[in-house]
Amino acid sequence: MRPSLLSITSNELAWLFMASAQRVASKHWLDALSVSGNTPKDLLTLSHDALPDIEKLKSEITPTLVERALLWERSDCNHKLVTFSSSDYPDALKQLDSPPLVLFVIGNVTLLTNHQIAIVGSRRASEQGKKIAEEFSLELSRNGLTVTSGLAMGIDSAAHRGGMEGVGSTIAVMGTGPDNVYPAKNKALLSQIIVAGGAIVSEFFPGVGPRAWHFPRRNRIIAAMCLGTLVVEAKIKSGTLITANLAADLGREVFAVPGSIFHAYTQGCHWLIQQGAKLVTTTNEIVEEIAIAPQQLVLKDVGDREKSEVKSLATDKLLASVDYDITAIDVIAQRNAITVDKAMASLLEYELRGLVAAVPGGYVKLRGK
Known part of the structure; x- marks a missing residue:
């Protein structure tokens, strides 16, 4: 890829390359990332003797699509690439069996x-x-x-x-x-x-x-x-x-x-x-x-007003680490780099506020929160 086209990070670029493999369901890439523990960049650049299927997946990558996407992104300030790991990527989409690895967005x-x-x-x-x-x-x-x-x-x-x-x-x-x-x-x-x-x-x-x-x-x-x-x-x-x-x-x-x-x-x-x-x-x-x-809801669009306590809670990292399906407490703790006891104490407060619910096997984020 020509250096002049690169306006995104190396990991974002890796997501884009994976998405360009049109015949590969995204769940295969996500499974490989989960099993290997690699970043997207490392998954595509390192050798993987323990994961021989990676080379098969990589063979489906289409560089011309990647170049086309980068040219599109650079052509207008309203054009944005939102990758799977981006903070702008909707958590709700991750519930899909094969969610999009990249979203092409124009506008807000x-x-x-x-x-x-x-x-x-x-x-x-x-x-x-x-x-x-x-x-x-x-x-x-x-x-x-x-x-x-x-x-x-x-x-x-x-x-x-x-x-x-x-x-x-x-x-x-x-x-x-x-x-x-x-x-x-x-x-x-x-x-x-x-x-x-x-x-x-x-x-x-x-x-x-x-x-x-x-x-x-x-x-x-x-x-x-x-x-x-x-x-x-x-x-x-x-x-x-x-x-x-x-x-x-x-x-x-x-x-x-x-x-x-x-x-x-x-x-x-x-x-x-x-x-x-x-x-x-x-x-x-x-x-x-x-x-x-x-x-x-109206408070979401009034930037100069004081945010409600519930809204502040709903946007923090800990709550964001709880999925809409069952998320194990050790997974939540790991995502936030805190102990299980500390995670449980914080989640109890969220549970009392109706933002999450404790269920067998962990916690779920409540719809609409």
Whole structure:
């Protein structure tokens, strides 16, 4: 790689090289890092007699994709590479079986770690459906929640428009590279999102166009990053229901707006409600379900006000080391370089505040905290 292209650290560059191995599931890299105990840089540069599969993984690396990504990152100050170990990388994504090793982000990267709600639905939505999506999105954003969707026509576009009007703003997750807007009709909307302080996110390298299998991958990111998913108009067989099912599988909340029994685009919502999704008609029902007080959320976007004690706790290193699935106490202690006794004492305080819960085998971070 030409030295003039290097604007990131050696470990960030190593993550980028691993991500460029398009035919290798990211879990294989993560497993290798866990077994070897190496940094990403060392994993790629050191010989590994005990891990012969590493050479096979390394053979799949595509340097041209790496160079393309670096050129893209350097081409605009709004372009950012967020690697798996970055503080800007959403912890919630790490619950996925094979999470993205690198995210390509345009715009406000801090939104990735904000509290998010997904709003998704039909591309061929009714005018009423689009109005509902935009109004829900606006109210949720006014409460400090970031509205996340997939930049598609219909419900997605309406959700983004509402979200960027509030303090929580909006995130558009793409099924293409960050430089390839799909559908092309939404180029203007993408620009508006960035200008309004929102963010564009993709796991696909620059130059990558739309493929049918990209969109289920995009949907898993939307479902994983968000505390819950709201469905507004969807047919029974649709990508929207895939997103909702992914959210449910990840333990996230699923919400659905009811509608006419004679409308084909409300059948998916009614089916979700029958399966246990929460029927909602107001944003308050969503906020109450995810257990985040609106006034607390607004504090996230008011930098000159005094931060609440709960918010301060929610952003510190110890709490960040507790995952949304079971994390053993010795793992938490190791991540923070403290004794098990000290970790347990601190976690007890967090448990009393409702930020974590003690479970058999360790602790879990509570959703919405």
